Amino acid sequence: MNHDSSLVNRLTDRLIAGELRPGDRLSEASLAKEFDVSRNTLREAFRVLGEQGLVTHIPHRGVSVASPSTADVVDIYRVRHHVECSVLEHAPRNHPNAAHMEAAVEAAAKFAAEENWLEVGTANMAFHNAVVSLSDSRRLARSFANVLAELRLAFLKVEVLDFLHAPFIERNREVIEVYRNESPAAAAAKLGTYLGDSERQVLGAYARAGQG
Amino acid sequence: MNHDSSLVNRLTDRLIAGELRPGDRLSEASLAKEFDVSRNTLREAFRVLGEQGLVTHIPHRGVSVASPSTADVVDIYRVRHHVECSVLEHAPRNHPNAAHMEAAVEAAAKFAAEENWLEVGTANMAFHNAVVSLSDSRRLARSFANVLAELRLAFLKVEVLDFLHAPFIERNREVIEVYRNESPAAAAAKLGTYLGDSERQVLGAYARAGQG
DNA sequence: GCGTCTATCTTTGTTCAACAATGCATGCTA
DNA sequence: TAGCATGCATTGTTGAACAAAGATAGACGC
16 A cells, blocks of 8 residues: 555654654655655655655755754744643633543653653653644644644754653643643643743753754 | 746635635646646645645545535634634734734725625735734744635635625724734634634535535 | 866656556446 | 446556756866
8 A cells, every 4th residue: 555645654653753863865766765666656745744844845955854943943832832722721621632631641651761752752742732632623633733743853853852851741740630620721821831941941952952 | 937836826826716616626637737737746736735725635536626514614713713812812012913914904995895705805814814923933824824725715615705704804903903902812802702703604604505 | 275167967856658546437237 | 226347537656758956076277
């Protein structure tokens, strides 16, 4: 089955797994051979990834793995603030998908104990995607997932997955707690401050790495 | 210049202008001939439009102009509520882009006087895109623009552009007023109720048209 | 040595022709 | 009329080919 979606997924997996590092050039010829598809088919997949922001396309210079700048990081956190906080604030209490949030946090805690930071990051992404899923909007969830995937490339770029994610496991747990026992609005406020802290940490890592 | 972006734009223009109606099948062969590009190039453009939600792709059955269902409309309005209201609520007072909002409303009023409802709709889209531009986030603006373009297909589907847009010109003006003279939060609340009314009207039109 | 210019090479952009795979329509059979 | 088989049209994918733009490297003058 060489359906395009499958090819897009295979490429996305590699990107999120960090096998293809931010900034890496993606040669059409070599990747086509590697995935055993034609150049044309690969290019169709590239368009999708480009639209999702995972890949940067420069005319006549090909595509490369997106390498988010600090400006991109700021932009991404703006999206996160607006989307995540608004969704959480207006979420009904006891939305069934809160279970997904909880499951993601527990998964993150498990992987953190194993010091498998890549998977901690994946679980963290799942947590925030679960938050947005409280909106019951497929479109919002999809767009947001794209933005989060792009943010993961930012993490991979500065290569500091551990301490960026570790402190937030407990804070995510608290968000669930407040959402369940106090109010969605209070949880949204809490999440907002956490996002602000997270953004600051990422930008700090960028500054230390000397990256633009 | 047969750059893909240009092809995507040409296709998007046709979609938004209503030349290609929702549900219309887009034959690769005939469109390739019409735009004088190869099938492969056209297919790359289709991927982009599919990712943007303007076009529906069913394997081995080709692409057709997206024909939003009532469920899609509801989903789209969920996005609108979360994004537009959140952005407006947290927008700084006197954001320079408020001028864009104002310009869009005046354009809409002008076209309404000419009873050019298609352009009124375009101006209305511009207004709401301007609202989201207050977030200063390119990503949010892009994703939102895609969703609005999809919503326009919903309008075209039920073919009632006039009364769907007309009443909202004045209400948009009021939103600007409140944003400027009262507070962004109050403006966001006002916009929220307007969006609710708008959604109800569109769904009503769907019901009358007997569309799913 | 250094920068610049040009020639060459590599990669992308696009087209075309071919064939496989799938879905659709037609007409046949019962 | 319902169900089925056959043929037809469209999409999915490939490979080769060439044009076009950028990257590289060597020659040249200073």
